[in-house]
Amino acid sequence: MDLAESEGWAIISAHLSTAHENPTLLLAFALPVVFLLIGLTAKAHGRLRPTSFTSGVMFAGSNPDAWDSPEPIIHACLYYDKCPTREGLEAAAKLMMDFGNYRGTVVQTGSWPRRTWGWKEITVHVPDTISFIKVDGAKAAHEAVERIMIEDLPKVSDTQERRVEVDSRGDPLPLWHINVIENTAPGGESVVLVRNHHVIGDGVSLIGVIDHVMFTPEGEPLDVSGALQELKGGSGARPKKPSVFSLMGKALSGLVQVALVGVSPFDSKVSLNGPSEEKLKFGPRCFVHFPNVPLDLVKKLKDAAGVTVNDIMMCVTSGALRRHLTDRGTTPPGPLKLCALHLGFMTAPMAGGALQLRALLPIAMPRKITREQRFNEGLENVWGFASADMCVGISDIKETDSLSFIKDITTARLRAIEGVTTGLKGSLVPWVQLGLQNNLLPFVPTSVCKQLAGDVFGRHSVVFSNVPGPPMPVAFGGQVIKRMQMLFPNIIMQIGILSYQGSLMMNCVADARSCTPSELRAAFLAELRATCDAFGVNAPAKLQGIEAQCADLDAGRPLAA
Numbered sequence: 009m010d011l012a013e014s015e016g017w018a019i020i021s022a023h024l025s026t027a028h029e030n031p032t033l034l035l036a037f038a039l040p041v042v043f044l045l046i047g048l049t050a051k052a053h054g055r056l057r058p059t060s061f062t063s064g065v066m067f068a069g070s071n072p073d074a075w076d077s078p079e080p081i082i083h084a085c086l087y088y089d090k091c092p093t094r095e096g097l098e099a100a101a102k103l104m105m106d107f108g109n110y111r112g113t114v115v116q117t118g119s120w121p122r123r124t125w126g127w128k129e130i131t132v133h134v135p136d137t138i139s140f141i142k143v144d145g146a147k148a149a150h151e152a153v154e155r156i157m158i159e160d161l162p163k164v165s166d167t168q169e170r171r172v173e174v175d176s177r178g179d180p181l182p183l184w185h186i187n188v189i190e191n192t193a194p195g196g197e198s199v200v201l202v203r204n205h206h207v208i209g210d211g212v213s214l215i216g217v218i219d220h221v222m223f224t225p226e227g228e229p230l231d232v233s234g235a236l237q238e239l240k241g242g243s244g245a246r247p248k249k250p251s252v253f254s255l256m257g258k259a260l261s262g263l264v265q266v267a268l269v270g271v272s273p274f275d276s277k278v279s280l281n282g283p284s285e286e287k288l289k290f291g292p293r294c295f296v297h298f299p300n301v302p303l304d305l306v307k308k309l310k311d312a313a314g315v316t317v318n319d320i321m322m323c324v325t326s327g328a329l330r331r332h333l334t335d336r337g338t339t340p341p342g343p344l345k346l347c348a349l350h351l352g353f354m355t356a357p358m359a360g361g362a363l364q365l366r367a368l369l370p371i372a373m374p375r376k377i378t379r380e381q382r383f384n385e386g387l388e389n390v391w392g393f394a395s396a397d398m399c400v401g402i403s404d405i406k407e408t409d410s411l412s413f414i415k416d417i418t419t420a421r422l423r424a425i426e427g428v429t430t431g432l433k434g435s436l437v438p439w440v441q442l443g444l445q446n447n448l449l450p451f452v453p454t455s456v457c458k459q460l461a462g463d464v465f466g467r468h469s470v471v472f473s474n475v476p477g478p479p480m481p482v483a484f485g486g487q488v489i490k491r492m493q494m495l496f497p498n499i500i501m502q503i504g505i506l507s508y509q510g511s512l513m514m515n516c517v518a519d520a521r522s523c524t525p526s527e528l529r530a531a532f533l534a535e536l537r538a539t540c541d542a543f544g545v546n547a548p549a550k551l552q553g554i555e556a557q558c559a560d561l562d563a564g565r566p567l568a569a
Contacts, residue, residue: 056117056126057108059207061446063389064125065457067114067183067207072462075499077290079160080206082214083495085153087566088487091190091198094138096486101134101186103221108384109208113180122450130180136162138186145193147564152189154295156201157517158497161185183208197566200485201495209387211475211494212372216386222482222489230482255436262440269395270463276363278333280469281500282519288466292520293497296528299557300491300511300567301536305550312543313419315426318474320539321505321512322367322429323422325472326398327535329365332528333400363401367472367503368393368464371438392438392445398470399424418535418542470501477508491567526562533558 059067071077092100105111111132118124143149162181183205191198204214219230282291309320372391402421449457473496481488493515494504501518516528533555540547560567 056115056128057384058117059114059125059127060389061123061450062391062442063207064114064116064123065449066389067125067205068116068123068454070457070461071499072288072458075288075290075462077499078158078497081157081161081496082204082206082211083157083493084202084204084214085493085495086200086202086484087490087492088198088200089490090487091188092200092485092487094135094140097138097186097188097200098134100221100485101137104184104217105132105134106220106383107217107387109387110182110184113183114207123454124450130182132182136181137184138188140188140190142190142192144196145191145564146196146566149189149191149197149199150295150297150564153199153201153495154293156187156189156203157295157495158290158293161203161205195566197490202484206389210370210372210389210391211473212375212391213387213389215476216377216382218478218482222478222484225481225483225488227483230478258434258436259440262436265395265435265437266441266444269467270460272395272467273364274467275365275469278363278365278469279336279522280329280333280365280518282521288462288499290499293517294520294523294525295495296516296518296523296525297493297561298514298516298529298532299554299561300513301554302550303507303510303512305540305545305547306512308545308547309539309543312545313422315422316429317512319422319426319429321474321514322398322472323418323425324532324535324539325503326365326400326421326425327418327538328528328532329398329470330363330400330402331531331534332523333363335527335531365398365400365469366467367396367398367470368468369396369432370471370473371432373438373442390442392441393464394432394435394437394441395468396428396432396472397424398472399428416542418538422539422542465499468500470503471496471498472503474505475507477506477513479507479510481509526558529558529561 066080070080108127108129112127112129114125115128116123117126141152143152161183162185185203187201187203189199189201208214222230224230282289303317306317306320310317313320370391371394375388375390377386399421402417402424449460473494475494477492483489489508491511491513492506492508493513494506495515495517496502496504497517501516503514503516505512505514507513516523518528533551536554537551539545540551557567
């Protein structure tokens with residue numbers, strides 16, 4: 009909390025302590041405060057294009073200081089057979105700068121009683137936004153990604169020639185950077201990390217940048233308007249319009265759930281995010297690259313099970329985490345009772361001492377942005393977290409249990425996850441959270457906001473994110489992208505899935521002390537096989553291909569595709 013903010017809250021407290029005894033005094037105090045809030049907000053908005061509170065607070069720092077975590081940076085990790093040139097990447101960077109957020113920085117426009125931020129345009133010198141390093145081999149390239157992904161963005165220009173033209177500090181740099189890792193080994197894959205501070209926009213917003221900065225392999229303009237539907241499953245039937253009373257009930261339920269998530273039961277203490285006493289202390293991170301999973305295989309599974317693509321991937325991930333924890337010595341929990349299946353957001357410790365691991369799901373809200381608006385209003389953060397049980401605790405299903413009609417563990421887990429996600433789809437939890445974030449938290453002291461973040465993340469084990477990408481091959485920086493990953497180092501394990509060229513490309517960024525990449529990949533492959541067996545999907549060639557990818561990744565060899 010800064011000085012102005014602390015003094016402001018002290019003044020309010022002093023007045024309120026006496027004003028409650030005199031209604032006239034209370035009114036005389038309240039009205040100026042209301043007009044002050046309106047005036048300050050209008051004044052701030054009149055100077056600069058405003059950010060939402062969600063965006064602004066991520067720029068200012070929303071995490072507790074004790075976490076010692078890096079800036080929230082979304083990484084597009086692009087793999088190439090042939091490394092793009094500086095000239096090609098500078099041309100791509102200039103296209104990125106057609107979007108207002110890419111040629112600006114964020115400044116605070118109000119600190120008390122409402123915290124506000126706005127976009128300030130700066131002079132961007134494109135050469136300073138691109139850095140090159142050379143490595144020898146896939147292992148060295150992977151280690152470079154792991155090192156760069158936890159670094160903060162460069163703050164000022166390091167171009168010595170221009171420093172003498174401005175001042176000793178250099179020019180402020182924008183909130184993004186392109187790091188190029190050129191692999192000089194014969195046949196080696198080079199990597200380009202496009203690093204976007206989360207304040208620029210959420211994952212869905214950034215999808216809107218793709219068809220402006222990426223092209224077909226032949227250099228033609230790209231149209232990825234259908235990409236947002238790539239990972240959506242289900243029947244596609246239009247839901248029935250809810251009644252006013254139904255909406256009111258859901259809103260009230262959502263409000264209660266959002267209010268209570270910070271005091272809900274903690275997840276089970278397992279070795280998933282480092283030593284339990286250091287769970288909320290940012291430690292060494294590893295980037296676990298999973299094999300590419302053909303999207304048509306996942307679609308066969310979702311059709312056979314009657315669920316969504318996201319349900320299938322969440323189920324396979326949940327089972328893989330269960331196998332991983334069991335292999336590392338976690339005591340297998342007892343059977344899961346039916347009553348625990350559909351509690352979703354507020355799951356209590358399950359019957360029989362079962363393992364509980366919950367995920368925070370970032371859910372992006374629908375938005376309508378015209379092509380003319382997208383270069384300014386199109387990049388934004390319009391999303392909220394929903395809490396979801398990963399159903400990792402399902403282990404042994406016995407005839408005597410209330411789930412006796414489900415004999416297969418994988419099927420039981422998928423049905424449990426389907427129940428959780430179906431409940432979330434029908435709720436207003438993300439909307440309520442977003443509304444509170446943008447309309448209530450701006451008036452709450454910074455220290456309280458950070459404590460809220462600590463309370464929520466401290467009770468969860470995973471962030472699970474699934475974002476659609478281009479369904480066709482695309483080029484960026486003048487070269488065709490072989491494959492791509494979406495990386496986001498977080499205080500707890502972050503799992504990211506991105507679709508590209510008909511495959512689901514998945515990774516997790518996790519505490520390096522708590523996982524071994526080869527073991528996680530093996531657990532994932534075993535669970536994918538079990539899921540295919542459970543639903544009668546016969547795909548030996550595809551599974552063999554995934555197994556071969558695991559062997560290549562374990563050996564530090566570039567993937568064939």
